[in-house]
Structure formats: structure tokens, C-alpha cells
Amino acid sequence: MARLYIVPTPVGNLEDITLRAIRTLREADLILAEDTRTSAVLLRHYDIGTPMRSHHKFNEHATAAHIAEEVLGGKTIALVSDAGTPGISDPGFLLVRTCLEAGVEVETLPGATAFVPALVQSGFPCDRFCFEGFLPQKKGRSSRIAALAEEERTMIFYESPFRVLRLLEQLAEAFGGEREVSVSRELTKKFEQTVRGTLAEVGQHFRVHSPKGEFVLVVAGRRKIKELDFK
Numbered sequence: 001m002a003r004l005y006i007v008p009t010p011v012g013n014l015e016d017i018t019l020r021a022i023r024t025l026r027e028a029d030l031i032l033a034e035d036t037r038t039s040a041v042l043l044r045h046y047d048i049g050t051p052m053r054s055h056h057k058f059n060e061h062a063t064a065a066h067i068a069e070e071v072l073g074g075k076t077i078a079l080v081s082d083a084g085t086p087g088i089s090d091p092g093f094l095l096v097r098t099c100l101e102a103g104v105e106v107e108t109l110p111g112a113t114a115f116v117p118a119l120v121q122s123g124f125p126c127d128r129f130c131f132e133g134f135l136p137q138k139k140g141r142s143s144r145i146a147a148l149a150e151e152e153r154t155m156i157f158y159e160s161p162f163r164v165l166r167l168l169e170q171l172a173e174a175f176g177g178e179r180e181v182s183v184s185r186e187l188t189k190k191f192e193q194t195v196r197g198t199l200a201e202v203g204q205h206f207r208v209h210s211p212k213g214e215f216v217l218v219v220a221g222r223r224k225i226k227e228l229d230f231k
Contacts, residue, residue: 002071004099005078006092008085008111012188014045016112022046024109028078032067034091038082055079057091064098071104085113089133089158114187115156118216121194122154122182125221129154135167145174152221161185161211165203171219172199180220186213 005024010016025031025048032055033039039052055063071077079086079095085108086092099106119126130153135141148155159167164183171179177200184194191213195202199219 001105002074002076003105003107004067004071004095005076006086006096006106006108007078007080008109008113009039009042009080009083010188011083011112011114012186012192014042016188017042017046018109018111021109021111022048025050025078025080027076029075030070030077032077032079032095034081034086039080042080050078055091055095060091060094064095065102067095068099068102068104071099072102083112083114085111088113088115112188114158114214114216115218117187118182118184118194118218119154119156121184122218123196124154124180124182124218126154129156130221131156134158137163142170145170149174150222152224154221155219157217157219159215159217161213161215164211164215164217165206167217168199168203168206171217172203175199175219175222177203179222182218184216184218185211187216189213 005028007021007024009021025043028050031039031050031052033052034056036052036054043050067077079092081090081092084090087096096106115131119129130151132155135144135157157167177198179199180197181199181202182194182196183202186192195205
């Protein structure tokens with residue numbers, strides 16, 4: 001039956017893709033790609049000749065309904081983003097919602113997403129966590145960070161190399177410089193690195209070493225204050 005497939009793709013290392021994802025991309029009638037040039041590298045690597053069409057945040061509002069109609073008309077369509085799982089800080093949510101509202105079957109394949117390895121290797125609790133993704137660049141940024149100061153769960157943020165030091169400084173101001181953080185960059189790639197320490201220490205590290213690559217910040221939650229037993 002025709003349906004929309006959500007297909008995760010590698011966040012860096014091209015080997016980090018499932019056999020099922022490769023088969024789905026080969027068998028689909030059409031692949032929707034955030035950037036066809038980026039996805040073309042992956043498709044060439046695995047000798048996948050399925051036609052591609054651009055689907056990104058600048059055109060998704062205008063095209064989502066038409067894509068749903070195409071699936072209802074019998075096409076099997078696969079959605080990929082530049083890296084990781086579509087919908088996780090990438091285009092995908094609007095198309096999924098539109099397809100579901102139109103009665104289209106949507107199937108999401110398991111696979112790569114950047115925050116999972118960063119979270120697990122941080123050494124912080126993984127049983128309960130708060131995914132914040134990219135914070136607003138301007139409006140609402142400071143208030144959101146302030147609201148998270150009391151969050152007791154492990155927190156996860158995405159950030160670009162141009163703003164990662166600023167984010168570390170803002171978190172240190174709101175949470176305290178002693179709060180622990182694990183910062184991973186270029187996950188699965190040749191220059192993968194994780195820097196651990198306090199917000200103050202890691203901030204100082206990136207003042208000395210210029211930030212490069214895409215970053216995942218995993219921040220420890222606020223420690224619970226145990227009540228004193230006066231009995």
C-alpha cells in the first residue's frame with residue numbers, strides 16, 4: 001500500500017544507515033530531500049537511483065497537501081533530511097501531520113539521530129531527559145533558558161559553532177558555572193570529540209579552541225535538595 005516513509009539518514013558516517021532504510025529508498029517512487037545535493041552523496045554511495053524532489057522549511061507549507069494527494073493517488077514517498085531523523089530539528093512534522101489528517105499511512109523507520117549517542121556517552125542520567133533542540137536565536141531565548149534553570153532532567157541542546165560559546169555562557173549565567181555539561185561535536189565523523197566538565201570549564205575550553213562542526217550539548221539537570229530529617 002502506498003504510504004509516506006520517514007527515513008533517517010547518517011549524521012556523518014555513511015555506514016550508519018540500516019539495510020531497511022536503503023531498501024526503502026530504492027523502492028520508493030520519490031524521495032523528498034531537504035537538500036537534494038546533500039542527499040545525492042548518500043544515494044550515489046549506495047547506488048540508489050530513485051528520483052528526488054526538494055522539501056524544506058521554505059516550501060513545506062505550500063507543498064505538503066499536494067504530497068499527501070500524491071500518496072493517496074498511489075505513490076510511495078520517502079522523506080529524508082540532510083542528516084538524522086526528519087522531524088527532529090528538521091523539516092518533517094508539518095508533512096506528517098498533513099498526511100495523517102488526509103488519511104495517508106505514515107511509517108517511520110528507526111535510525112540515526114545526533115542526540116542519542118551524545119546523551120548516552122555524556123554519563124548523565126538517560127532514563128528521563130528534556131530535548132530542547134535549537135533554542136530561539138533572539139526572541140524568547142533568555143526566558144527559555146531561565147525557565148530551564150529548575151529542570152531536574154538531563155537537558156539536550158543543538159547549536160551551531162557560531163553560537164555554541166554564547167550558549168555555554170548563557171547557561172552558566174542562568175544555571176551556575178559549576179553545572180556539569182558534556183559537549184559533543186562532529187558525531188560519527190573523523191574529528192568527533194566530546195568535551196566534559198563544568199559549564200565554566202567547557203566554556204573556557206572553547207574560548208581557547210575555536211568551535212568547529214555541529215554541536216550537541218548535554219547538560220546535567222538541577223540536583224534535588226534532600227530534605228533534612230529532624231526526627
